[in-house]
Amino acid sequence: MRKGDKTREYIIMQAANIFNQQGYFGSSVSDIMRETGLRKGGIYNHFESKDELVLAAFDYAIQLVNKRYAHAIEGKSTALEQLIAIISVYDNIIEDPPLKGGCPLLNTAVESDDTHPVLREKAREAMDRWLRFIRIIIKKGIKLGEIRNNIDVDAVATFIVSTIEGGVMVSKLYQDSAYMHSVIDQLTHFIEHTLRKTKH
Amino acid sequence: MRKGDKTREYIIMQAANIFNQQGYFGSSVSDIMRETGLRKGGIYNHFESKDELVLAAFDYAIQLVNKRYAHAIEGKSTALEQLIAIISVYDNIIEDPPLKGGCPLLNTAVESDDTHPVLREKAREAMDRWLRFIRIIIKKGIKLGEIRNNIDVDAVATFIVSTIEGGVMVSKLYQDSAYMHSVIDQLTHFIEHTLRKTKH
Numbered sequence: 001m002r003k004g005d006k007t008r009e010y011i012i013m014q015a016a017n018i019f020n021q022q023g024y025f026g027s028s029v030s031d032i033m034r035e036t037g038l039r040k041g042g043i044y045n046h047f048e049s050k051d052e053l054v055l056a057a058f059d060y061a062i063q064l065v066n067k068r069y070a071h072a073i074e075g076k077s078t079a080l081e082q083l084i085a086i087i088s089v090y091d092n093i094i095e096d097p098p099l100k101g102g103c104p105l106l107n108t109a110v111e112s113d114d115t116h117p118v119l120r121e122k123a124r125e126a127m128d129r130w131l132r133f134i135r136i137i138i139k140k141g142i143k144l145g146e147i148r149n150n151i152d153v154d155a156v157a158t159f160i161v162s163t164i165e166g167g168v169m170v171s172k173l174y175q176d177s178a179y180m181h182s183v184i185d186q187l188t189h190f191i192e193h194t195l196r197k198t199k200h
Numbered sequence: 201m202r203k204g205d206k207t208r209e210y211i212i213m214q215a216a217n218i219f220n221q222q223g224y225f226g227s228s229v230s231d232i233m234r235e236t237g238l239r240k241g242g243i244y245n246h247f248e249s250k251d252e253l254v255l256a257a258f259d260y261a262i263q264l265v266n267k268r269y270a271h272a273i274e275g276k277s278t279a280l281e282q283l284i285a286i287i288s289v290y291d292n293i294i295e296d297p298p299l300k301g302g303c304p305l306l307n308t309a310v311e312s313d314d315t316h317p318v319l320r321e322k323a324r325e326a327m328d329r330w331l332r333f334i335r336i337i338i339k340k341g342i343k344l345g346e347i348r349n350n351i352d353v354d355a356v357a358t359f360i361v362s363t364i365e366g367g368v369m370v371s372k373l374y375q376d377s378a379y380m381h382s383v384i385d386q387l388t389h390f391i392e393h394t395l396r397k398t399k400h
Contacts, residue, residue: 162363162383167366
């Protein structure tokens with residue numbers, strides 16, 4: 001990696017943390033200068049605009065989240081175990097978020113939906129991939145006879161993702177992971193009792 | 201009502217719509233001047249600061265949401281009917297939001313949680329009231345024998361609120377109420393099958 005690439009990566013990393021806490025509109029280039037210790041020129045040397053940095057920072061943030069999901073399902077062999085591992089990724093959202101500020105998909109979706117079409121498009125793509133990831137696991141579970149075959153796979157995937165994101169929102173608001181724990185408990189119950197195929 | 205009060209109310213109404221779409225950091229006084237047709241002085245004549253207007257606009261927005269909830273449960277006599285009416289309030293979140301931009305509690309919570317302690321406190325109070333409102337209905341349902349008495353009332357209320365807010369987030373991201381419909385279907389199923397006391 002060239003030295004310039006390393007600086008670029010460093011700026012993205014710092015910017016992602018700032019954007020995820022303060023929002024894109026709430027963050028200025030001065031905030032990024034302060035956090036990185038670089039001058040304005042040192043930043044614009046690597047990015048043509050704040051927007052270019054914003055998009056790169058979102059990609060980086062989503063990568064961090066995806067690593068968590070990949071790590072969570074490692075070694076989990078059944079679809080039900082994998083689903084429960086996925087809903088537990090944000091178990092300690094306050095003490096141990098993937099990056100400061102909580103879930104970048106939640107933050108970016110809410111901020112960009114009425115304001116920033118390009119960023120919203122990126123958030124949609126991240127959401128598409130997340131929903132697809134969960135649908136694939138559910139379908140595998142159905143195929144292997146672990147999950148009931150009379151469920152609406154799309155609806156269940158949307159429900160799981162919505163509940164996780166809402167739980168993050170409430171926990172972040174109160175700065176208390178207990179709300180997320182409650183949500184995970186209820187969602188686990190849903191997976192165990194509504195999705196799991198009962199033995200005959 | 202004095203003429204000055206009417207202008208104040210008008211500014212709050214317009215500002216609430218702007219803030220709910222663009223966020224507090226993403227909205228400037230110029231945006232509010234453009235939307236209201238007033239000059240800067242005409243706005244600051246009624247509000248000492250952007251912050252004072254921000255807080256008043258949030259109160260106004262939450263009032264609109266609360267009216268929806270009050271209206272939704274009107275004429276619903278059982279606790280289960282009331283819960284289902286509540287989760288259906290955002291059924292057409294894209295076509296018919298309480299105000300432009302979707303749910304002000306979601307938007308404000310996500311924006312303020314790491315940035316604006318006073319606004320976050322207001323959002324917490326609104327969330328406190330919403331959770332309490334749902335807990336009261338659940339407890340009434342338990343008392344009247346409609347809802348199982350072995351549930352964790354706090355956890356269920358958090359779960360319902362989280363799922364609704366997450367559903368709004370996903371629907372708003374895709375600008376498509378179909379996601380919210382899915383979430384409402386799943387949540388209705390949860391209320392009917394997990395909360396409802398089964399007859400013996």
